[in-house]
Amino acid sequence: MMFSNRLVNILIPTISVFLGLLVGAFIMLGFGYNPLTGYLSLWEGAFGDSYFFGETLRQVTPYILSGLAVAFAFRTGLFNIGVEGQVxxxxxxxxxxxxxxDAPMIIHLPLVIIAAALAGAAWGFLPGLLKAKLGVHEVIVTIMMNYIALYTSNALVRNIISDGQDRTDRIPETASLTSEWLAALTQYSRLHYGLLIALFAAAIMWFILNQTTRGYELRSVGFNQDASRYAGMNVGRNIILSMVISGAFAGLAGAMEGIGTFGYQSVKGGFTNIGFDGIAVALLGGNAAIGVVLAALLFGTLKVGALNMPTGAGVPTELVDIVIAMIIFFVASSYMIRWFLLKMKKEGK
Structure with a gap:
């Protein structure tokens, strides 16, 4: 049996998802649940009617952008754990x-989206600067900046933006991504136009990394900094630029929630987990733009569909978290799957 490298890269996440679902089925059996009923309830909870389908796509939207943020950094040799804070x-x-x-929508909405991207980019700039100039590992800095972002945003919401309240007022319609047309089409789900922005961002990432000279430099620096420096590339500048672009994608993911799903910002008792889930999305998607979109669709399906499992099959939603964890485990252990596929490739010659 012959496997090309491209086919191997496609088979690894596919097999990982299958193994994760298979292990999840055995766990359901072990606890006395019917896995077929459980997965059928999950499917119906994600795609059973137009409302659930709209909610699934709504959940997919920030996952695409947070996955792109992680994937862009990965492709350039950086590990951006700070996507959550940037979100x-x-x-x-x-x-x-x-x-x-206060402005017309044609001005107001673009300004809001740009502001979100700039805020995420600014939160990614400092780790990039410290990495480029002082060699400080970006994992440490970005982890700490997640907590700084959480508590800074809480303080600003309570003391500056909302005048002592735990949440802000709702944004005006001129700054909102919501759509009455999409809501009516999906039985008044929270689906909004942000999905189009997320898909466009995926195309932008692909174009930057694969069709531009700057993208070639960014990938080159990620692959080998010494060789890139010898070739005349500005390694430090490319590291900073990579973190800034990654942070911009993450900031847009936050905007999808702020001006799309919820329409306000509130004091948070913990992280949103959008950024952390983006790490899993990027890993499953192979750090490729189209892969991230497909992985985000899977994670959105699992997250939304899981809400129907307790009522539809009596299966606790925590079992879906186990399935997701197993998928991530198999993706992280992909070298075993790759070894098996390559062995089959050699035997097929």
Whole structure:
């Protein structure tokens, strides 16, 4: 049996998903649940009617952008664990600008989206700068900046934006991504136009990395900094630029929640997990733009469909978290799957 490298890269996440679902089925059996009924309930909870389908696509939207943020950094040799903090700051910036400015939608909405991207980019700039100039590992800095983002946003919401309240006012319609047409089409789900922005961002990532000279430099620096420096590339500048672009994608993910799903910002008792789930999305998607979109669709399906499992099959939603964890485990252990496929390839010659 012959496997090309491209086919191997496609088979690894596919097999990982299958193995994760298979292990999840055995776990359901072990606890006395019917896995067929459980997965059927999950499917119906994600695609059973137009409302659930709209909610699934709504959940997919920020996952695409947070996955792109992680994947872009990965492709350039960086590990951006700070996507969660960048999501929070993008969320905050989008709502803040939405409330602070009074303008027609044609001006207001683009300003809000740009503000979210700039906030995420700014939150990615500092780790990139410290990495480029002082060699400080970006994992440490970005982890710490997640907590700084969380508590800074809470303080700003309570003391600056909302005048002592735990949430801001709702943003005006001129700054909102919501759509009455999409809502009516999906039985008034929270689906909004942000999905189009997320898909466009995936195309932008592909274009930057694969069709531009700057993208070639970014990938080259990620592959080998010494060789890139010898070739005349500015390694430090490319590291900073990579983190800035990654942060911009994450900031847009926050905007999808701030001006799309919820329409406000509130004091948070913990992380949104959008950024952390983006790590899993990027891994499953092979750090490729189209792969991230497909992986985000899978994760959105699992997250939304899981809500129907307790009522539809009596299966606790925590079992879906186990399935997701197993998928990530098999993706992280992909070298075993790759070894098996390559062995089959050699035997087939």
């Amino acid at each position: 929070i700051m993008g969320w905050l910036a989008s709502v803040w600008v939405g409330l602070a400015i």
